[in-house]
Amino acid sequence: MPSPPLTRARDADSTDDSHRGARRSRLAPPLGAAFALLAAAAAAVAGASGDLDASVRALRSALDRADAGAIAPARAQLDSLAAGTPRLAAPRRWLALADWRLAVLALASDTAAAARLAARGESLCGLALKLDPRDSETLSLRAGLRVTLAEAAPGSPAAATLDAAARSDLDRALSLAPRNPRAWLFQSLAVLRRPAAAGGGPRAAQGVLAKALELFASAPRDTAGAAWGWDDAYLWSGRCAMSLGDFDRACQMYSRALEINPRNAWVHRSLLPAARDSLRGGPGS
Numbered sequence: 557m558p559s560p561p562l563t564r565a566r567d568a569d570s571t572d573d574s575h576r577g578a579r580r581s582r583l584a585p586p587l588g589a590a591f592a593l594l595a596a597a598a599a600a601v602a603g604a605s606g607d608l609d610a611s612v613r614a615l616r617s618a619l620d621r622a623d624a625g626a627i628a629p630a631r632a633q634l635d636s637l638a639a640g641t642p643r644l645a646a647p648r649r650w651l652a653l654a655d656w657r658l659a660v661l662a663l664a665s666d667t668a669a670a671a672r673l674a675a676r677g678e679s680l681c682g683l684a685l686k687l688d689p690r691d692s693e694t695l696s697l698r699a700g701l702r703v704t705l706a707e708a709a710p711g712s713p714a715a716a717t718l719d720a721a722a723r724s725d726l727d728r729a730l731s732l733a734p735r736n737p738r739a740w741l742f743q744s745l746a747v748l749r750r751p752a753a754a755g756g757g758p759r760a761a762q763g764v765l766a767k768a769l770e771l772f773a774s775a776p777r778d779t780a781g782a783a784w785g786w787d788d789a790y791l792w793s794g795r796c797a798m799s800l801g802d803f804d805r806a807c808q809m810y811s812r813a814l815e816i817n818p819r820n821a822w823v824h825r826s827l828l829p830a831a832r833d834s835l836r837g838g839p840g841s
Contacts, residue, residue: 611637612650616784619657620819627654645687649694652680653784656697659704661822671708677701692733699725700742703749722746737771738785740764744792758796765793787817794827803835 611634618626631654638647655677662670681698685691702722706715726746729739744764750756772786794809810828813820 607637608634608644608646608650611647615650615654617819619654620817620821622661622821622825627658643687645684645691645694648680648684648687649691649697652677652684652694652697652701655680656701656704659701659708663704663707667708671705674701674704674708678705690732692729692736692739695725695729695732696736696739696742699723699729700745703742703745707749719746719749735771737768737775737789740768740771741785741789741792744768744789748792748796758799762793762796762800765789765796769793787813787820787823790816791820791823791827794823794831798831798834803831806831807835 611630615627615630615634618630631651634647634651634654638644638651641647655673659670659673659677662673678698678701681694681701684694685698688694699722702718702725706718706722709715709718723746726739726743729736730743733739744761747756747764748758748761750760752760768785768789772789790809790813794806794813797803797806797809807828810823810831813823814828818824
């Protein structure tokens with residue numbers, strides 16, 4: 557005898573429930589695996605962030621002290637981190653910053669070495685910007701590296717091209733983050749390189765550095781690398797003052813750089829002693 561309609565409906569509902577349960581059970585493993593992968597990825601990112609902070613501190617300390625024996629292993633550690641985190645831009649930016657600092661130091665004695673270091677840093681910035689195209693700090697840093705490359709090849713056609721590329725990077729960086737002090741720091745270096753007739757030179761650069769210093773003073777500094785560049789801004793203010801023959805101001809600026817970063821060997825061993833000698837009319841004058 558056929559089942560009553562109500563019985564058939566209950567049977568159909570039961571069949572639908574069993575089908576839904578089967579579908580849920582088929583979906584559960586992939587969803588569970590996906591959530592596990594997401595959790596693992598989050599843990600990996602957190603671990604990489606901790607490793608990055610430690611690696612950055614080690615590299616910055618070695619660079620500040622101008623300790624060649626410590627720079628190489630610290631850089632290798634950060635290189636390894638970059639290789640293990642191919643989608644993370646920050647390690648490449650820090651490596652590029654190291655190249656910029658070393659290239660600036662090399663300019664006075666070995667322009668070929670300075671050019672090699674700056675070119676490597678520029679390439680690293682390019683890799684970082686592929687991962688994070690709107691990072692104003694990497695754009696600013698690449699501009700600084702391009703300015704350094706132009707300094708290493710004065711008067712060449714390449715220098716004019718590099719200067720134009722640096723201006724383009726800085727325009728974009730400042731449009732993205734108009735209150736980023738590091739963008740203003742590198743803007744000052746581009747202005748310093750420009751001829752006075754084109755609105756550049758040390759006096760004009762001092763005005764830009766004053767803006768950078770004002771922004772540094774009010775910027776948050778809550779991570780290992782958040783304050784980088786503050787002592788650089790005072791350092792370059794001192795160099796501008798030296799170029800203008802204002803040795804007293806140069807001493808003040810270099811002293812402020814050391815208050816912020818007492819380990820800055822370039823200021824401590826070279827720049828400040830030379831400014832003091834010039835102020836006294838000694839051998840550095």
